[in-house]
Amino acid sequence: MTSAPPVRLLLGPQRPTRNIAESIEAAGLANGSFATISAGWQEAENDIDDLREIVTRPLLDLRLYARAEEVFQADENLAAMYRARQNRLKAQQRLYRLRLRHLAMAARQTIRADGDAVMVAAEKRHAIAQLRALDRHHLQRTGSIHRPFIEQFNVDSSPLLAQHHREIGEIIDECGAVLITGGNIVVLLNRMLLFGVDRLLADRHIVAWSAGAMVLTERIVLFHDRGPQGRRDSEVLGAGCGLIPGCIFFPDAEHRLREGERSRIELMFRRFSPDTCVTLDSGAALQFAGSEVATVNEVGRLNRDGGIGKLRAA
Amino acid sequence: MNRTLRKLFRKGAPNPVHLNAFIEKTDFPLVDGSDVTFVYRGHADAVFLRCWIAGLDTAQPFQSLSGTDLWATTIELPKGSRIEYKFEVIANGERKLILDPLNDVVAHDPFGANSVCQGYGYERPVWTLPIDEARKGSIETVRVDSSAFKEAREVQVYVPARFRKNRRYALLIVHDGADYLNFAALQTVLDNLIHALEIPQLIVALTQSPDRLREYAGDQRHAKFLAEELLPFLSQKYPLIDEPRARCIMGASFGGVASLHAAWSFPGLFGNLLLQSGSFAFSDIGRHQRGPVFDPVVRFMNDFREQPGSPAERIYISCGIYESLIYENRSLVPQLQAQQIDIRFEEARDAHNWENWRDRLRNGLSWLYPGPLWLVYE
Numbered sequence: 084m085t086s087a088p089p090v091r092l093l094l095g096p097q098r099p100t101r102n103i104a105e106s107i108e109a110a111g112l113a114n115g116s117f118a119t120i121s122a123g124w125q126e127a128e129n130d131i132d133d134l135r136e137i138v139t140r141p142l143l144d145l146r147l148y149a150r151a152e153e154v155f156q157a158d159e160n161l162a163a164m165y166r167a168r169q170n171r172l173k174a175q176q177r178l179y180r181l182r183l184r185h186l187a188m189a190a191r192q193t194i195r196a197d198g199d200a201v202m203v204a205a206e207k208r209h210a211i212a213q214l215r216a217l218d219r220h221h222l223q224r225t226g227s228i229h230r231p232f233i234e235q236f237n238v239d240s241s242p243l244l245a246q247h248h249r250e251i252g253e254i255i256d257e258c259g260a261v262l263i264t265g266g267n268i269v270v271l272l273n274r275m276l277l278f279g280v281d282r283l284l285a286d287r288h289i290v291a292w293s294a295g296a297m298v299l300t301e302r303i304v305l306f307h308d309r310g311p312q313g314r315r316d317s318e319v320l321g322a323g324c325g326l327i328p329g330c331i332f333f334p335d336a337e338h339r340l341r342e343g344e345r346s347r348i349e350l351m352f353r354r355f356s357p358d359t360c361v362t363l364d365s366g367a368a369l370q371f372a373g374s375e376v377a378t379v380n381e382v383g384r385l386n387r388d389g390g391i392g393k394l395r396a397a
Numbered sequence: 398m399n400r401t402l403r404k405l406f407r408k409g410a411p412n413p414v415h416l417n418a419f420i421e422k423t424d425f426p427l428v429d430g431s432d433v434t435f436v437y438r439g440h441a442d443a444v445f446l447r448c449w450i451a452g453l454d455t456a457q458p459f460q461s462l463s464g465t466d467l468w469a470t471t472i473e474l475p476k477g478s479r480i481e482y483k484f485e486v487i488a489n490g491e492r493k494l495i496l497d498p499l500n501d502v503v504a505h506d507p508f509g510a511n512s513v514c515q516g517y518g519y520e521r522p523v524w525t526l527p528i529d530e531a532r533k534g535s536i537e538t539v540r541v542d543s544s545a546f547k548e549a550r551e552v553q554v555y556v557p558a559r560f561r562k563n564r565r566y567a568l569l570i571v572h573d574g575a576d577y578l579n580f581a582a583l584q585t586v587l588d589n590l591i592h593a594l595e596i597p598q599l600i601v602a603l604t605q606s607p608d609r610l611r612e613y614a615g616d617q618r619h620a621k622f623l624a625e626e627l628l629p630f631l632s633q634k635y636p637l638i639d640e641p642r643a644r645c646i647m648g649a650s651f652g653g654v655a656s657l658h659a660a661w662s663f664p665g666l667f668g669n670l671l672l673q674s675g676s677f678a679f680s681d682i683g684r685h686q687r688g689p690v691f692d693p694v695v696r697f698m699n700d701f702r703e704q705p706g707s708p709a710e711r712i713y714i715s716c717g718i719y720e721s722l723i724y725e726n727r728s729l730v731p732q733l734q735a736q737q738i739d740i741r742f743e744e745a746r747d748a749h750n751w752e753n754w755r756d757r758l759r760n761g762l763s764w765l766y767p768g769p770l771w772l773v774y775e
Contacts, residue, residue: 096775123773126559155563265775294774307771311595311763315771334774 088373089285091299091327093363094292095381096265096335100366102380103290107260108330109378112288112369115259116140118251122147122274123266123294140264143254148275150247154225154277158201158243161236168232169273172321173176178209179221180318186214187316187350194346198205218319218354222302225321229276248279255283265293265334272298272323281324289326294333296363299326304355306333317351327371331355336362336383352385357393360385360393361394368392398449399427399434399471402462410464413633421487425499426514433514436499437468437675441488448482448514450723455472456485470654478516478746479753480719504752506580515753524589525582525755530590532558536603541630544610545621552627554635555584555601557591560650565636565764566600567643569671570623572613572652574603580751586758594770595763600635602627610690613648613655620662639725641659642710645669645765649754651676654694661701669765670712673754698725705775706731711739720749726765 092110095102101231117274121128128148135142155162190210196203238248255261261284271294275281289299298301306317314371333340341347351360360381361369370378376396384394398408405411405419415712420438427434437444437459444459460470472633474480481504483494496503496561497512504513515521534557540549553574557566577583583603589594606612612619625648637644644667647655653675660667678691685691712733716726723744730742741764747753 098775126561208498265773267773269772297774305771310767310770311590311759312767 084281088236089393090260090288090377091371092288092290092291093299093327093332093369093371094290095363095367096293096365097137097375098365102366102368103137103292104139105198106370106380107138107140107297108237108366109181109368110290110392112290113259114140114268115141116144116291117260117262118143118258119262119264119281120145120147120271120275120295121262121264121266122206123268123271124148125267127268134262134264142262143252143258143288145251145280147251147278148213148270148282150251151274151277156249158241161241161243164232164235165277168228171228175319176222176320179224180219181314182217183214183318186210190214190354191346192354194350212351214354215349220299222317222322229321233276236277238282244278248283251278251280252283255287257392260288260290263289263291263295263298265295265369268294268297268303268320272321274305275324279328284326285325295364296334300330300332301325302331302355304331304333307339308344308347309339314341314347328374329358331358331360332363333360333385335362335365337364342391347389347390348385349387352387352389354371358393362391399432399469400469401427402434402436402469405463410462411660416465416467419617425497428474428515428517430517431473433472433474433495433516434471435468435482435486435514437467437483437486437497437670438499439468439486439488440466441468441486443487443488445468445485446470446472446482447485447494448472448480448748449663450480451721451723452719462704467598474514474516475746476516476518477749479515479519479756480514480516480665480748481511481750482514483511487518497650504750505581506751507576516746522756522759524593525586525761527585528589528592531588533588534560534591536584538632539630540725541622541627543622543626545618547625550622550627553578554604554631555587555599555603555604556635557598557600558588559598562636564598565638566598568628568631568635568637568645569599569601569762569766570627570644570646572599572646572648572655573604573605573609573650574601575605576751577649577754580602581755581758583755583758585683586755586762590759590762590768594768594773595759596768597768599766600631600637602631608647609651609655611693613651614690615654615658616693617662620659623659624663624666631686641666641668643668645671647671647673647761648675649673649751650749651694653677654697657701657708658697664706664708667708668710670709671761671765672712672714672726673757673761674716674720674722674749675714675726675729676722677729677760678722679725679728702732707738709738711741711742711765713743713764715743715754715757715761717747717749717753718744719747722749 193207193210238244300323303320303323308314368380369381369382381390382394386392459470486493501510502513503510619763650657653672677685685695714722
């Protein structure tokens with residue numbers, strides 16, 4: 084257990100700029116092993132040799148992806164229920180996307196609309212409010228899909244999950260901090276929740292990048308404006324672990340986000356307010372001490388005027 | 398005359414040494430903005446450019462450049478265009494259709510090869526070229542007993558790298574699958590798009606008909622083979638997602654007709670269609686002008702246009718604007734939209750050929766089957 088407020092060190096992608104070692108050093112994290120969560124890499128979860136070289140600390144692999152596969156093999160009922168939940172979540176996301184497409188388009192067009200300023204402002208507010216209501220609804224719906232599964236299969240009621248939870252906790256106890264890599268955000272989140280890892284992290288120092296940072300927030304937002312199909316409206320995926328409240332992280336924004344499109348940025352700012360929309364590009368480092376931003380290096384934030392400014396420490 | 402040639406002829410006809418040096422150091426055809434000049438060197442009585450582009454003369458005559466054995470002709474080719482062509486050379490009373498001897502860029506198809514002119518602004522998409530880091534899927538051959546055809550049919554199946562039996566996969570059924578592999582780099586494209594997370598890992602069934610002009614032309618036996626024989630066989634053998642939205646049929650030209658026909662014949666079974674330069678000939682009145690091989694196609698398309706129903710939930714359609722079928726493909730779009738089908742229609746400055754279909758694969762596949770890129774934050 085740590086006595087001071089736990090350090091949360093959040094980074095951008097570790098390519099091309101690898102700033103993890105220097106950021107850990109600057110954060111003053113004590114020497115010691117790091118418990119590593121790389122479940123977002125899926126089958127490549129244990130390819131952490133490269134990481135060992137960069138971090139220069141001993142890494143203990145928590146093997147969340149592999150553990151989950153073992154659990155699915157051992158408990159067919161759990162595996163079936165898990166798959167059914169994922170299918171429901173995907174169906175929910177598709178329904179949300181259907182509605183989002185039209186509401187987001189309407190909001191963007193309203194933001195750009197000409198005419199009587201007072202009249203346009205009222206419509207703009209309402210269009211954005213509708214979007215926010217849809218996001219809230221979706222967050223509530225995804226929560227209600229998660230709930231029955233969690234009630235049936237959790238580390239308190241399932242001996243199998245409890246055993247893994249205990250083992251994971253013991254490894255984390257041995258370590259000075261927990262390291263969470265990027266990767267597939269859905270896989271990462273689900274595997275962490277399955278083994279109740281979120282509960283084990285509350286008072287731990289955490290170093291995380293990209294998807295690893297996103298998973299720690301209260302609300303995870305998916306985004307990519309430069310996929311093969313071009314721009315796409317950002318989507319709320321659902322709730323994260325909730326360890327970093329008040330922030331939504333946008334890793335690799337310089338490549339994934341069309342930063343010059345001010346009406347889109349403004350819409351995101353207003354849609355997700357009061358949360359701060361934080362960009363984490365490669366080379367960025369953001370350190371929280373408890374809930375306070377302690378240090379900031381090359382971290383951006385989306386602004387109300389549609390621009391991207393620098394995030395500053397409190 | 399083209400700028401480069403004008404320069405060459407500035408001081409009169411170049412001597413053979415000068416001409417050889419010019420030919421050696423110059424890329425042909427000569428692309429100068431939207432003007433493209435084709436050059437032939439050799440003895441001839443007449444030379445023609447043959448490029449089978451709807452809207453242009455089938456045979457474009459070359460002019461002899463005085464004092465040399467050079468021939469040249471210039472056409473206007475809008476930005477981003479890509480065309481395939483041959484030279485027709487008439488000499489000593491003989492007529493020969495040849496590849497452009499001065500141009501190494503060649504495209505192959507089941508009938509042979511054509512020279513390729515890459516107009517101003519066209520670049521071969523990088524995702525159609527092999528990438529070292531992209532893990533390669535494998536191709537295996539299966540035999541499917543068919544009561545529809547009263548014989549067994551061989552089907553090649555692309556299995557993605559990192560395939561795992563305990564995962565579920567979406568299915569893509571490809572008409573003229575071997576041709577897509579050979580002439581449209583389909584395996585490379587699949588490997589690359591999967592590697593880039595732009596499409597999910599897929600099981601891809603590559604069918605090849607021994608009599609495509611008949612079986613792909615709205616033939617009920619073929620539809621039955623896909624829906625009632627091939628699909629159950631694949632579902633048994635591979636871990637497929639058992640939902641229409643995870644099934645797609647794709648094809649080009651007559652393969653496009655076969656795809657639409659199969660989905661139309663078994664509504665609700667296939668959620669997605671990828672149709673490239675479909676030979677969707679129809680007649681509003683009177684007899685069509687496309688020859689007897691199109692008779693069954695026209696019968697099907699006329700029936701389809703009468704009662705389109707809902708063959709799929711999402712349909713990607715592409716067509717080259719330099720092919721005569723652009724009219725039929727454009728006509729299909731509003732009709733499908735009226736059925737509340739989600740349509741993505743793409744026109745390309747290209748013609749009825751495999752590289753046109755290759756270049757559209759990323760847009761079509763990633764739209765129908767979006768990959769996990771959206772979910773991955775490295």
